Amino acid sequence: MNLEKQLGTILKQIIDQESLNYLKTNPFGVYQNLIDKDVAEHSARLILMTLLAKIPEKLERNNWDLETLIQYIQKECCLNQDAAETLANLYEKLFSPENRVNWKQRVNEGFIEFCGRSWHFKLKAESAWNNDGCCVDAEFSASFDLEVCDKEILVGQLKALLTSNPYVKAEAIYQHIEKILKAELSKDFDGYVTAEDYYPPVAEDYGYNYEEIINEFCGNYGFKVSDLEMDGETSDYY
Structure with missing residues (x-):
């Protein structure tokens, strides 16, 4: 050659x-x-x-x-x-x-494909509560499907990604959204677990918080959520 x-x-x-x-x-x-x-x-x-x-x-x-x-x-x-x-x-x-x-x-071929499909997400967060040597471990998991319901909102949120690479694949957009969701869950769950100095968390009740978070995320990104399943678990003191 x-x-x-x-x-x-x-x-x-x-x-x-x-x-x-x-x-x-x-x-x-x-x-x-x-x-x-x-x-x-x-x-x-x-x-x-x-x-x-x-x-x-x-x-x-x-x-x-x-x-x-x-x-x-x-x-x-x-x-x-x-x-x-x-x-x-x-x-x-x-x-x-x-x-x-x-x-x-x-141009925007991957975005169009992404908007035409439903995407499944499985997230998990872990944190720990500690007070004077008394510890409790907590974890929370969520699984759900997201489907685009407002392309204009989503394209606004993905502007930087689509501008840097208009050929970005649908799977790469999924990974981008997944990264955001994981970061939001991890940050909020850690705050929930460590919020009280003298009262250990009840991870089994965190689902009420996460339902608000995922609904707010969907509103901000133009998604609708379905098949939401959540599970929390708190360990004994150790």
Whole structure:
């Protein structure tokens, strides 16, 4: 595989996985990706120079012919004619009409899939109450299904994620939501368990608290919850 084809293949793989935005917002990440794939440092630097010169942005907004692209790369990156031609040919193939259509069609594809499915969550939290050497362990678990009922609310909450990678997969959105839910449960349950200095917690009663939390979360994120099952357990003193 010649250098031009090798670089083009790797750049397309990056775009297909991370979206075109990645080339624009993380040029040094692209550079490191090339190095990790055993691309010669000199060649990786050439790509980095074109990214810092905002070649992808220019190609998105302009329908340049090959000669115009060569001249622009040569001027902005201070390269000789041969190097500029190699890079221009690479970018012309990378930004082919077929690839442009494919990238456009994939925008928010994962979000659309996520909104069309019901997702099951199983969460668990553990904490401990301690008073003058007397301890009690507490744990709580919840399982439920979430389904999107208001896409506009959810897209607002996921704005940063969808902007950084418009190709984000539905499973990655699920993991993002799961991480938020786990953090909220862990923080609130720990506060519940340690709230009273002289009275140990009753984890069996925490379900009333969590029902309020999950309903508030659903309102803030545009979900509806179903099949909510909860269980709390408090140990004996030790």
